[in-house]
Amino acid sequence: MLRERTIGFIGAGSMAESILAGLLAKQEVTSDKISLVNRTDQLRLSELIDRYHLTADKQTIGHVAQADIVILAVKPKDVLEALSEWRSRLSREQLFISVVAGISTETIAQALGGRMAVVRAMPNTSCAVGLSATALCGGNGVAEEQLSMAERIFKSIGSVIRVNEGAMDAVTGLSGSGPAYFYYMVEALQAAGVQAGLSAETARQLTVQTLLGAAHMLVETGKEAGQLRHEVTSPGGTTMAGLEILRQYEVAEAMKRAVLRAKERSIEMGANLLARKDRDLSSYQDMNMQKQ
Ligand SMILES: NC(=O)C1=CN([C@@H]2O[C@H](COP(=O)(O)OP(=O)(O)OC[C@H]3O[C@@H](n4cnc5c(N)ncnc54)[C@H](O)[C@@H]3O)[C@@H](O)[C@H]2O)C=CC1
Numbered sequence: 001m002l003r004e005r006t007i008g009f010i011g012a013g014s015m016a017e018s019i020l021a022g023l024l025a026k027q028e029v030t031s032d033k034i035s036l037v038n039r040t041d042q043l044r045l046s047e048l049i050d051r052y053h054l055t056a057d058k059q060t061i062g063h064v065a066q067a068d069i070v071i072l073a074v075k076p077k078d079v080l081e082a083l084s085e086w087r088s089r090l091s092r093e094q095l096f097i098s099v100v101a102g103i104s105t106e107t108i109a110q111a112l113g114g115r116m117a118v119v120r121a122m123p124n125t126s127c128a129v130g131l132s133a134t135a136l137c138g139g140n141g142v143a144e145e146q147l148s149m150a151e152r153i154f155k156s157i158g159s160v161i162r163v164n165e166g167a168m169d170a171v172t173g174l175s176g177s178g179p180a181y182f183y184y185m186v187e188a189l190q191a192a193g194v195q196a197g198l199s200a201e202t203a204r205q206l207t208v209q210t211l212l213g214a215a216h217m218l219v220e221t222g223k224e225a226g227q228l229r230h231e232v233t234s235p236g237g238t239t240m241a242g243l244e245i246l247r248q249y250e251v252a253e254a255m256k257r258a259v260l261r262a263k264e265r266s267i268e269m270g271a272n273l274l275a276r277k278d279r280d281l282s283s284y285q286d287m288n289m290q291k292q
């Protein structure tokens with residue numbers, strides 16, 4: 001049972017907060033089972049302790065190190081440093097989940113000293129309201145039982161799909177970053193509503209409810225987006241006129257490029273980390289040669 005497990009987060013930023021907020025809201029875990037550590041910002045930890053009624057004296061490296069499930073939620077650039085601090089503290093029995101964009105299970109497992117099996121997950125910040133779209137995969141040596149446990153965690157805060165690791169960069173470009181694309185559109189639509197003569201509050205209410213309604217229509221009717229769009233579009237009417245402008249501005253092309261660029265960036269972040277690892281290793285070897 002998830003409720004009986006302890007969960008520790010390495011990194012207490014936006015993603016750790018979204019996951020823990022969702023788990024607590026869904027009552028999948030109780031707040032006394034959660035531990036977090038952050039590198040520098042202790043004020044941030046105090047805020048999270050207050051906001052989620054976490055047990056203050058459990059927010060230590062020792063408690064995270066003992067957790068049944070350890071979730072790595074630091075920025076990709078901080079992964080190697082973080083894991084070199086953590087590798088001696090963790091054991092094979094723990095379930096280790098990384099939500100870090102772009103970094104492979106192999107890189108993480110190696111940085112952990114090759115002992116641990118690693119699950120890689122790509123959720124999004126909608127975890128916080130139980131509506132994440134999470135994709136996950138298991139690295140070498142991950143047991144089915146461990147993958148199922150990871151799946152259970154993310155299912156409790158949204159939907160989960162298992163993919164091959166090769167698909168994770170595409171997932172990151174689409175659904176990991178995806179909430180930001182929709183927020184960007186909402187910002188643009190709100191501003192457009194104001195430009196069209198509405199108050200800011202009216203524009204916000206109408207935009208948000210329209211997005212919510214469209215999302216529910218997609219889920220509840222099971223119809224394709226193209227069909228639903230067709231149903232809104234009366235021949236010679238307002239929607240047709242509006243959509244024609246979107247076509248002129250090649251909005252579909254812009255979306256395609258955004259997702260492909262985000263995917264490419266995910267690949268770059270992984271490659272940058274590997275290049276840094278190689279550089280660090282060769283400068284360490286140089287140092288040792290000089291000493292001899
Ligand atoms: N924000 C998002 O929408 C999503 C983020 N992710 C991934 O989640 C990870 C975290 O992202 P955010 O939460 O947005 O970043 P963030 O910058 O808000 O949080 C990262 C936290 O990790 C802490 N940290 C850094 N090194 C550490 C160490 N050695 N030990 C302990 N804590 C350490 C930092 O102090 C910071 O508070 C990233 O790898 C990102 O790719 C994945 C899916 C969605």
Ligand SMILES: O=C(O)[C@@H]1CCC=N1
Nearest residue numbers: 101172175176177178
């Ligand atoms: O922007 C980022 O790199 C992270 C990964 C997916 C969402 N946020």
